[in-house]
């Protein structure tokens with residue numbers, strides 16, 4: 001019997017495989033695709049914090065600002081001290097997976113997990129590989145299998161309550177400003193989320209997310225707004241859960257990253273939060289191995305661990321996201337007028353942090369009491 005079976009070789013699963021293997025545990029990492037990192041379903045915007053955990057040089061661009069486009073094409077330009085990094089997501093994932101393999105993890109590609117069950121003695125995972133049905137047992141199973149997690153479906157039943165649908169293209173289009181991402185707000189672009197354009201030289205990643213289903217019509221309209229209309233080189237997209245699961249641990253099981261909805265609600269960014277959750281999962285699991293306790297009660301410490309680092313942030317950001325999602329264009333225009341003053345821009349420039357945006361929101365609320373009042377009233 002293995003020590004751990006980790007389903008999924010995205011950043012969260014590979015990083016967890018690395019940490020557990022490094023401690024000498026027998027880890028089987030199952031990945032349904034034949035190649036790690038493909039197909040790409042990501043814009044690849046991260047902060048330098050990610051590189052405190054992961055060794056990777058897969059960098060496509062670094063940017064230091066953002067153009068926030070409000071309804072009516074009114075734009076606020078912000079800049080930051082620290083750089084935001086745009087990664088090549090496929091090679092980034094390969095780098096993290098390389099760390100896991102280097103530490104001794106057994107990565108099996110083309111292995112699609114079909115079902116998972118647990119009992120008091122072990123976890124059992126059934127997967128299909130080269131047309132054959134295979135079953136493996138381990139002391140614990142971890143769902144690192146993304147937004148449509150089979151581990152979550154098999155053992156936890158429900159899914160995160162708030163999900164964003166997305167579309168994105170790689171377009172042969174060179175943005176004039178290679179040092180800023182553009183963010184498009186308002187009902188022309190999305191139901192409650194936003195659109196984006198991220199420069200990487202002569203290719204621009206253009207996409208949008210929308211709460212619930214139905215992002216496609218917004219997306220087609222958005223693409224037409226670029227002049228000249230860009231040539232599309234690749235198309236991607238998919239769901240992003242933006243609310244974490246009520247429970248991310250169970251008997252002989254844990255959920256990390258997107259599988260547990262451990263994603264930043266305001267931006268839909270889940271690379272950093274997935275890696276943070278994997279870090280704490282490794283800690284809880286190794287403590288469980290040492291004390292031979294992998295029951296639900298013991299593994300609850302995983303929730304405490306990851307929430308102690310990012311739980312408060314995700315909870316507050318989730319509330320702000322719901323508030324933002326309910327705003328109509330008229331209110332967004334009011335918001336534009338409130339925050340387009342030099343003083344507010346200074347606050348954004350000094351406090352803006354895409355991993356921890358609640359600090360900025362708090363400062364802006366203090367500076368603009370009318371926004372705070374609307375937030376408290378829920379409109």
Ligand SMILES: Cc1cc2nc3c(=O)[nH]c(=O)nc-3n(C[C@H](O)[C@H](O)[C@H](O)COP(=O)(O)OP(=O)(O)OC[C@H]3O[C@@H](n4cnc5c(N)ncnc54)[C@H](O)[C@@H]3O)c2cc1C
Nearest residue numbers: 008010011012032043044045113145146257258269270271
């Ligand atoms: C269009 C788009 C843009 C995004 N942009 C950003 C961004 O700019 N910055 C950011 O931080 N985040 C972004 N995200 C979110 C980010 O991609 C995810 O949060 C992140 O990939 C989560 O990592 P993960 O390891 O939890 O899951 P994933 O990266 O989804 O990895 C899950 C892995 O599990 C495998 N798998 C799934 N089911 C099975 C199965 N049954 N058997 C075996 N293997 C299985 C999958 O093939 C996959 O390799 C974006 C998402 C989308 C859709």
